[in-house]
Amino acid sequence: MLPILLTLAALAMPVIAWLSQEGRFGPDNKTLSDQFPTLLVADGYAFSIWGVIFLLDLLLALWTLRGQRPVSAPGLAAVRHRCLVLMTAGFALTASWMVVFSQRWFWLALAIIWGALICLLWALMLVAHARPAGASAWMTLLPLGLHAGWLSLAAFLNTAQVIVAQQLLPTADQLPWTLVLWALAALLLLVAIARLHQPMSAWPALAYVVAVVWGLVGVYVKQTRNDLAGAQTSAWIALALAGVVVAQTLWLRLRGGRPPTEKDEGLMSYRPH
Numbered sequence: 001m002l003p004i005l006l007t008l009a010a011l012a013m014p015v016i017a018w019l020s021q022e023g024r025f026g027p028d029n030k031t032l033s034d035q036f037p038t039l040l041v042a043d044g045y046a047f048s049i050w051g052v053i054f055l056l057d058l059l060l061a062l063w064t065l066r067g068q069r070p071v072s073a074p075g076l077a078a079v080r081h082r083c084l085v086l087m088t089a090g091f092a093l094t095a096s097w098m099v100v101f102s103q104r105w106f107w108l109a110l111a112i113i114w115g116a117l118i119c120l121l122w123a124l125m126l127v128a129h130a131r132p133a134g135a136s137a138w139m140t141l142l143p144l145g146l147h148a149g150w151l152s153l154a155a156f157l158n159t160a161q162v163i164v165a166q167q168l169l170p171t172a173d174q175l176p177w178t179l180v181l182w183a184l185a186a187l188l189l190l191v192a193i194a195r196l197h198q199p200m201s202a203w204p205a206l207a208y209v210v211a212v213v214w215g216l217v218g219v220y221v222k223q224t225r226n227d228l229a230g231a232q233t234s235a236w237i238a239l240a241l242a243g244v245v246v247a248q249t250l251w252l253r254l255r256g257g258r259p260p261t262e263k264d265e266g267l268m269s270y271r272p273h
Contacts, residue, residue, distance in 0.1 A: 002084040003064040009091035010061035014054040016095045026102035038160035039178040039223060039234035042153070046218025049150055049211065056143035057091060063139045079130055083123050083140075090119035090147070106162045113158045117151040121192060124148045124208065128196050145196075145207025152192065152208075153215040156185045175230030182237050189245060197252040209249050216242035 021028050033041065064084065093116035101109040124144040160181060163169050169177045189212055196205040216238045223235035 002081070002088060003061070006084060006088045006091065007058075007061040007065050009088050009095065010054075010058045012095040013057065013091060016098050017050065017054065020098045020102055025099045026104070029098065029101060032102065032104070033161060036161045036164040037226070037228060038157070038164055039174050039226070039228060039230055040157045040160040040181060040219060041222055042157070042215055042218030043222035043225075046215055046221075049146065049214055053143065053147050053150060053211075057147060060087075060139055060143045061091075079126055083126050086119045086123035086126070087144070090116050090123065093119065094147075094151075101158075106165050110158055110162050113151065113155050117148065117155045120144060120148040120151060125195060128205075142207045145205075146211045148192075149208040149211025150215055152188055152212060153185065153219075156181050173229055175233060178230065178234055179237075182234070182241070186241055186244070189241070190248060193245065193248055194252070197249075205249060205252070209245055212245055213242045216245070 019025065026032075030044065030047075093112050097109055097112045097116065100112055124141070127140045127144060160174075160178065163177065164171050164174070193205050193209060193212075196208055219238035220235045220242070223231045223238065226235075
């Protein structure tokens with residue numbers, strides 16, 4: 001039953017996205033987002049990554065529907081079940097966010113996008129630490145990494161928009177509280193990448209980092225053209241954070257390339273029973 005639900009949730013995302021762009025639920029996401037400009041929003045081209053994410057998520061769902069498992073190592077049945085539940089919930093929440101946001105239910109939309117991030121990042125961590133190989137690595141870590149990576153930025157973008165829409169903090173001078181959001185975003189990204197890093201494989205962190213850097217560059221491009229006070233500062237923070245993310249990833253890969261110690265070998269040979 002879970003693979004069927006996962007496939008339905010994966011299908012719902014592009015279908016609802018198309019209906020949303022047609023204005024079936026209210027103003028499309030771009031139109032509504034433009035009404036509440038922030039210092040964290042990315043340029044329009046950056047959101048094209050959703051097309052790739054939706055396609056890969058659907059391929060992942062169809063792959064599981066054929067009987068393939070996101071985690072195929074022996075003794076990990078509980079992890080497989082948890083991953084399927086988390087992925088299904090994450091896809092369903094992503095689809096529902098588009099409807100809720102168009103309806104201007106901003107607080108609910110904020111809860112939904114953070115819920116989707118938690119589900120998909122958790123699933124990504126579970127799969128990464130199970131160390132899948134071959135087709136399992138391609139079919140799970142790539143779509144989950146891109147989806148969770150993009151949501152890691154989108155959740156903060158949505159948070160900033162809710163702050164502006166509800167006028168919770170100053171909207172004319174957004175830089176002070178935007179800096180706080182940038183600090184929290186940096187903490188989340190760097191900790192997630194460190195947790196995803198696996199000495200034996202670059203896959204777990206790679207797709208996540210690609211989505212994150214793509215989004216950060218999109219923020220840089222948008223904010224260099226933004227007339228809001230503090231936009232240039234936010235743009236350079238985005239670019240600097242992209243550089244830090246890339247540097248951290250390279251450092252982890254180089255550090256992971258050292259010969260494994262006895263402790264490493266013990267950890268890599270461990271399998272839960």
